[in-house]
Amino acid sequence: MRRYANSTSFKRSNCAVACTLDLIGDKWTLLIIRDMFFGKTRYKEFQDSEEGIPTNILTNRLRKLESAGLVAKSPYQKNPVRYEYRLTEAGRSLGPILKSIINWAGEYIPGVRRPKASQTRTTG
Amino acid sequence: MRRYANSTSFKRSNCAVACTLDLIGDKWTLLIIRDMFFGKTRYKEFQDSEEGIPTNILTNRLRKLESAGLVAKSPYQKNPVRYEYRLTEAGRSLGPILKSIINWAGEYIPGVRRPKASQTRTTG
DNA sequence: TTTGTCACTTGCAATTAGCAAGTGAGTGGA
DNA sequence: TCCACTCACTTGCTAATTGCAAGTGACAAA
Incomplete structure (x- = not known):
């Protein structure tokens, strides 16, 4: 088992919370x-999510996630080469965070739609 | 028990994850x-945390948290009036999210310092 | 009177986000 | 062959947000 989630990004401190936020603490990541947890793998699928992520940000975040080791891309066709993006083990292990967020929102934000319990989907 | 975490902020969707990120999904919140979970209550204490939050952002975030019902402020002195900020019940119930983040970081980010298990501190 | 603390505000430069339009490789159809 | 269309991006440009430094006002202590 490789332990990572590394690199390029500047660390504000060594605090677990701060480090995690440096990786995934923004509006879109x-x-x-x-989406990946719920089975989406392709650029277009992420783009089509109802929140409407701008394409430049999507591209940027996919690369950051890849270089952090949370997501891996692999070609699903050639001519032209197209990639699908899937969670790595480190990425999948974010499940409990997602789950606790969904639970919290279900309790404290009125009228929220909770996605049907996190399913750990990895290989289509 | 009041359920809230409301208001002013625009909602990108009704998804539990998106709504929660609209509330607390940024670099600082x-x-x-x-800090509040670990006993800090005053402006200066938050400001003194090692990550070095800019003061305008700290003020802004405290207000957002207050208006979202996650934090309540009360005066701890007069002349001049100074306030302390504490988690409400809704705020305290974010504990599991914090905990899952700390656990994840402990597993997947090397060299991370995990604060000693989340203690639910409310009244000094 | 001067110095210092606390909790902010304000100003402004730098960074990031967000929208629209464009690009290039390819497919399918007339 | 030409045209339209898809997918996965890029690019250009404006708007919004961040982050740093400096300033402010109420007060206490020296």
Whole structure:
């Protein structure tokens, strides 16, 4: 088992919370991860999610996630080469975070739609 | 028990994950909440945390958290009036999210310092 | 009177986000 | 062959947010 989630990004401190936020603490990243948990793998699928992520941000976040080791891409066709994006083990292990968020929202945000319990989907 | 975490903020969707991110999904908010979990209550204490939050952002986030019902402020002195900030029940119930983040980081980010298990501190 | 603390505000530059439009490789159809 | 269309991006440009430094006002202590 490789332990990572590394690199390029500057660390504000060594605190577990701060480090995690440096990786996934923004408006969009966790939504992409949510989509992956629920079976989406392709650029277009992420783009089509109802929140409407801008394409430049989607591209940027997929690369950050890849270089952090949370997501891996592999070609699903050639001519032209197209990639699908899937959670790595480190990425999948974010499941409990997602789950606790969904639970919290279900309790404290009125009228929220909770996705049907996190399913750990990895190989289509 | 009041259920809230409402208001002013625009909602991108009704998804539990998206709604929660609209509330606490940025670089700083969860660090303030972390600090509160570990006993900090005053502006200066948050400001002194090692990540070095800018003061305008701290003020802004405290207000957002207050208006979302996650934090309540009360005066701890007069002349001049100074307030302390504490988690409400809704705020305290973010504990499991914080905990799952700390656990994940402990597993997947090397060299991370995990704060000693989340203690639910409310009244000094 | 001066110095210092606390909890902010304000100003402004730098970074990031967000929208629209464009691009290039390919497919399918007339 | 030409045209339209898809997918996965890029690019350009504006708007919004961040982050740093400095300033402010109420007060206490020296």
